[in-house]
Amino acid sequence: MGLVRKQAPQEPEEALPEGPSAEILLSRLDDPDPDRRRESALGLVGAPEAVPAMLARVGVEEDPRVLESMLTTLAAYDTEDVAGGLAVHLASDEAGLRTAVAAALATMPRSFPAVLPSLLAAPDHDVRVMTAMILADLQHPEAHTWLVRMICQDPHPNVVTGAIDALLPSATTDDVQLLLDARERFPDDPFLRFTVNAALPRLTGTP
Amino acid sequence: MASTAATGLSDGDFIRFAEYFYKRTGIHFAAGKRYFVDKRIDTCIRNSPYDTFAAWFAALRTSDQGPMLQELINQLTVNETYFLREDYQFDAMLSTVLPNVLAARGGVGRIVGPVKILSLPCSTGEEPYSIALRLLEEWDQIDHVDVEIHGADIDSEVLAKAAHASYGERSVQRVPKAWMNKYFAAVGAGRYQVDEGIRSAVTLHKVNICDTAAMRSFRDFDIVFCRNVLIYFDELSSRRAAENLYGAMRPGGYLFLGHSESMSRISPIFTPTRLPEGLVYQRPTGAK
CATH class of the missing domain: 1.10.155 (Chemotaxis Receptor Methyltransferase Cher; domain 1)
Incomplete structure (x- = not known):
């Protein structure tokens, strides 16, 4: 008893056996064991032929941990096809799926701009709120500009409030007038008014 | 202003x-x-x-x-590391986590296989050797339970230093004098080498935490220390690292991150657990 060394010292990167093929991993996405599905989804990184099948499973996978691993693998592709295939779930009735997909899209700065116009024009304002959430975390030099556009142009106060909330961490005194204009555009919306009023002292440097 | x-x-x-x-x-x-x-x-x-x-x-x-x-x-960010750094987490390991691990695995005398602890990244070895010291000196079950300590890092140069385990005074300044006398040998030029018994008990690996295939060989760890590294990754890499850590852990296993890091900002797959000594993350026990 006490401290023991592992019996067979391992060199993981040298002695690692060949992993299962993409074909086998794909078939395991239907395995009843969620842990096996999770590991298969992670193992499919670098197998672009698996992307359509994984995208098709995003909406039907019931285990949130398996869904997370699929999204981690899919997001690594950062292609317009993947972004488009994920973005459709922003309108899902399932909050867990919507949120997980939004978090994945926020890690796709190369391809997300391609789906942005259709998301900004989505008739469902909740989709546009989710879009603002994505832009809050998207590491893209235009993210700030897109949020400003949402604040100026979106007709729904919840979307504008969401965009303001997303903008605030990177907002400066230059954005004060933008916030004042938004507050004036929706004078009867208490949440938007609260959000702007709470932000102004920090941005203007006044109590 | x-x-x-x-x-x-x-x-x-x-x-x-x-x-x-x-x-x-x-x-x-x-x-x-x-x-x-x-x-x-x-x-x-x-x-x-x-x-x-x-x-x-x-x-x-x-x-x-x-x-x-x-x-x-x-x-x-401060890249310097040293023995017994952020040791409130080692306190948590000793007082709360290890008793929970033993209880979950059937208790002392009935546990099958060793308790496995991973330090990733282990850098030049201060962390896994600190864990060893704390266990040997302060865990009353160390004579009744087998414990495997593993250190892993992507950098082969720091792993070579970890294997040699020779440290300057600044690195060991928090180690109690009695422990220094017991577990270190002065090797000249103000440097101290960890005793061979401890060095040989710690297994070192070269691995990239974001490499899912390489991380597949890490399995069933009860406790993982992954401190002050996820902050260097972009969001996607952090997600994959989190997934790989999850795969390396036993259900119910405990993950310690650096004090400024939050798994909640990376991935929802772990369950945050508030211990008296601070926050730790667990692989859910419900999952296989």
């Missing part, structure tokens, strides 16, 4: 900068860290083509994940 002479940062600038940096790295600098932050921002500005904080910060926000942000992170 207050400002500092070196950078010209106003209080408002500092708050905006702190919020930006927190958003990008998860590291929060309170006003009490103002002097530390101002000095390092000043260095970044001097190393850049910009003359003022406003111009530098605007360029930083525009370029975002680029080299400007990396330089800033390098300036604002």
Whole structure:
């Protein structure tokens, strides 16, 4: 008893056996064991032929941990096809799926701009709120500009409030007038008014 | 409005900068860290083509994940490691986590296989050897339970240093004198080498935490220390690292992150658990 060394010292990167093929991993996405599905989804990184099948499973996978691993693998592709295939779930009735997909899209700065116009024009304002959430975390030099556009142009106060909330961490005194204009555009919306009023002292440097 | 002479940062600038940096790295600098932050921002500005904080910060926000942000992170994070660093987490391991692990695995005398502890990244070895010291000196079950300690890192040079386990005085300054006498040997030039018995008990591996295939050989760890590394990754890499750590752990296993890191900002697959000594993350027991 006490401290023991592992019996067979391992060199993981040298002695690692060949992993299962993409074909086998794909078939395991239907395995009843969620842990096996999770590991298969992670193992499919670098197998672009698996992307359509994984995208098709995003909406039907019931285990949130398996869904997370699929999204981690899919997001690594950062292609317009993947972004488009994920973005459709922003309108899902399932909050867990919507949120997980939004978090994945926020890690796709190369391809997300391609789906942005259709998301900004989505008739469902909740989709546009989710879009603002994505832009809050998207590491893209235009993210700030897109949020400003949402604040100026979106007709729904919840979307504008969401965009303001997303903008605030990177907002400066230059954005004060933008916030004042938004507050004036929706004078009867208490949440938007609260959000702007709470932000102004920090941005203007006044109590 | 207050400002500092070196950078010209106003209080408002500092708050905006702190919020930006927190958003990008998860590291929060309170006003009490103002002097530390101002000095390092000043260095970044001097190393850049910009003359003022406003111009530098605007360029930083525009370029975002680029080299400007990396330089800033390098300036604002302390890479130095040493024995018994952030040892409140070792306190948690001894007082709460290990008893829970033993209970979950059937208790002393009935546990099958060793308790497995992983330090990743282990850098030059201070962390896994600190774990060994704390277990040997302070865990009353160490004579009744087998414990495997593994250290892993992507850098082969630091692993070679970890294997040699020779440290300067600064690195061992928090090690009690009695422990120094018992487990270290002076090897000259103010350096001290960890005793062969401990060195040989720690298994070292070279691995990239983001490499799912390589991480497949790490399985069934009861406790993982993964401190102050996820902050260096972009969001996607952090997600994959989190998934790989999850796969390396036994259901119900415990994950310690650095004090400024939050798994909640990376992935929802772990369950945060509040211990008396602080926050730890668990692989859910319901999952296989």
